[in-house]
Amino acid sequence: MNNVLSDLEVAHLLADAARKAILPHFRSSDLSADNKWTKGFDPVTIADRAAETAMRDLLAQHRPEDGVWGEEFGRVDGASGRLWVLDPIDGTRAFLSGTPTWGVLIALSDDTGLLLGVIDQPYTGERFIGAGGMAELVARQERRALKTRATQTLDHAILFSTYPGVGSADERAGFERVSETVMLTRFGMDCYAYALLAAGHIDLVIEAGLNAYDIQAPIAVIEAAGGIVTDWRGGPAQLGGRVLAAANPTLHKAALELLRVTPE
Incomplete structure (x- = not known):
């Protein structure tokens, strides 16, 4: 080397x-x-x-x-x-x-x-x-x-995702439960949404169907900025799939409880 x-x-x-x-x-x-x-x-x-x-x-x-x-x-x-x-x-x-x-x-x-x-x-x-x-x-x-936001409740949170139709019917239902609770939902930002989360401008990114190369760099940046990234069951997200990125553990826990989907 x-x-x-x-x-x-x-x-x-x-x-x-x-x-x-x-x-x-x-x-x-x-x-x-x-x-x-x-x-x-x-x-x-x-x-x-x-x-x-x-x-x-x-x-x-x-x-x-x-x-x-x-x-x-x-x-x-x-x-x-x-x-x-x-x-x-x-x-x-x-x-x-x-x-x-x-x-x-x-x-x-x-x-x-x-x-x-x-x-x-x-x-x-x-x-x-x-x-x-x-x-x-x-x-x-x-x-x-870079430092993630300290927002503590979903009703004050800003949520991003790339596509309005997030995954399967069950996955969309889980996403919509979070979307209906947060202050604002926006779509279409691709990896830039994760950058905005790390920079302290938004609070959540929720997506499904990701590949490892879609999420590994965002995980490293967000975690270094104080955020948390897991799958929709709270496990590792390094290989992609369903991903929940949150500005802090409190928001992550609240969003995770609403997502509730069957195993991948």
Whole structure:
């Protein structure tokens, strides 16, 4: 392993490379997408593939013994027991639509759990980082620590999710019980919702059907900022599925009691 650079420095290199690969394609007139689903629409663009390729090339240079798991090119385990988990564009539908709520997700874990996470928004220049128990926003004209909100009751909470139709009928019913209780519910933010939670602007994110590469970086950032992320039964969410992210344990407990769904 090349230890000249720290893991966080490598993560910054990856995020910088992804920005460089993605931004020329954002809001370009000739941007198109392939559909990865036979039913429905799960797009992938040249920018997704270019960004993941750029990050994998850097990992091959700086962390050749580590494993890599990316959305577009799959998983390759390494000799070190460490794993970089990459989502080159989380929110490709948003990317195609020209909205700046997509982001680059980078996480690193070993057998002890998550070591770091990055949520990067190339267009706005915001980078949300969680590592070593510290969370930070690094932006073009701002650098500050991240801290989740102290909201104690659901009726004062702001809830986000990507899709109004959250999962199955049982999952939607659980989500709606929370949504009917909170002060405000908004949709469509992809990974940016998790960044807003870590930054202290919202209180809850509830989603279903996630993959590991959708959630590992947000978990690292939110937990470093003081929040909590689990599945809908209070267990680990590192592999995705149903996810509940909350600004603090009190809100998490209240939302968990309302979600109440059958096992996955």
